[in-house]
Amino acid sequence: DAKTTQPNSMESNEEEPVHLPCNHSTISGTDYIHWYRQLPSQGPEYVIHGLTSNVNNRMASLAIAEDRKSSTLILHRATLRDAAVYYCILKVGRSGYALNFGKGTSLLVTP
Amino acid sequence: SAVISQKPSRDICQRGTSLTIQCQVDSQVTMMFWYRQQPGQSLTLIATANQGSEATYESGFVIDKFPISRPNLTFSTLTVSNMSPEDSSIYLCSAGDSSTGELFFGEGSRLTVL
Numbered sequence: 001d002a003k004t005t006q007p008n009s010m011e012s013n014e015e016e017p018v019h020l021p022c023n024h025s026t027i028s029g030t031d032y033i034h035w036y037r038q039l040p041s042q043g044p045e046y047v048i049h050g051l052t053s054n055v056n057n058r059m060a061s062l063a064i065a066e067d068r069k070s071s072t073l074i075l076h077r078a079t080l081r082d083a084a085v086y087y088c089i090l091k092v093g094r095s096g097y098a099l100n101f102g103k104g105t106s107l108l109v110t111p
Numbered sequence: 112s113a114v115i116s117q118k119p120s121r122d123i124c125q126r127g128t129s130l131t132i133q134c135q136v137d138s139q140v141t142m143m144f145w146y147r148q149q150p151g152q153s154l155t156l157i158a159t160a161n162q163g164s165e166a167t168y169e170s171g172f173v174i175d176k177f178p179i180s181r182p183n184l185t186f187s188t189l190t191v192s193n194m195s196p197e198d199s200s201i202y203l204c205s206a207g208d209s210s211t212g213e214l215f216f217g218e219g220s221r222l223t224v225l
Contacts, residue, residue: 032212043115043203043216044154087153091212098144099205099214101154 004088009106012078020073020105022088027068032091034099035062035073037084044087044101047073083109113138115217117204123223124194131190132220134204139184144205145177148219154203160187194224 005023012018024033035047048055048062050071055062061074075082087104091097114137124130134143143160158179159167166179181187191198201221207214 034212036214043205043218045216046213049212085153097142098156098159100156101146103153 004090004102006086006088006102006105008103009108011108011110012075014080014109014111015077018075018078018082018107018109020075020086020088020107021070022072023070024088024090025069027090033062033064033068033071034089034091035060036087036089036099036101037082038087038104039081039084047086078107078109080109080111083107113140113206113215115204115206115215117202117217117220119220120218121221121223123225125225126195128194129190129192130194130222131188132202132204134187134189134206134217136185136206136215140206141184141208142206142214143181143187144214145179145187145189146203146205146216148201148203150200157189157202160189191222194222196224198222199224 032049032051034049036044037047038044048057048060050062050064063072085104085106087101089099089101116135118133122130145157146154147157148154156169157172157177160179160181162181162184176192178190199222201219203219204217205214
């Protein structure tokens with residue numbers, strides 16, 4: 001299975017942009033790149049996903065490298081509520097649809 | 112979107128007993144999964160709950176220990192059998208549609224085994 005590598009933790013100031021990196025050098029051509037986040041004491045929530053092209057939604061932007069071996073989740077303006085563990089995931093699992101979570105990046109946002 | 116409700120939200124159980132966790136989704140979904148999150152750790156996929164057939168278990172998880180049912184498109188149960196303190200974890204239900212690629216998660220069921 002293709003693996004992802006993320007920094008254990010990152011820190012950002014409130015209202016500043018945040019760039020969360022993810023390396024996935026063994027990604028296959030059909031693997032989608034998913035980002036989820038888990039706020040304290042809650043289940044994970046979907047952030048964004050993409051295959052090859054950069055993606056934008058109301059929560060964030062996803063920038064995917066041309067060779068697809070890395071990607072970056074961009075929070076344009078961090079708020080205190082964005083403090084969470086962010087997971088970069090390639091869709092795997094025996095059924096082909098489940099998500100296998102790595103350790104993620106713990107994002108601290110300071111006022 | 113889908114809203115997922117899990118019961119119980121938390122429980123304290125005795126060693127050797129079994130507990131069944133229920134997961135209800137407010138809309139029909141094609142995919143349902145069960146995860147475990149041990150204290151301070153990431154989520155680990157236990158199995159895919161298949162409607163009307165046996166669940167698909169990931170490596171390290173077996174049906175005798177974690178029997179799963181999914182009688183219809185909106186409901187699933189996970190039983191944690193013959194519990195030991197090592198089973199103390201948060202168990203999360205997840206559901207979604209394969210066409211959208213987005214999964215929704217419940218708040219989790221926090222089990223403490225004494």
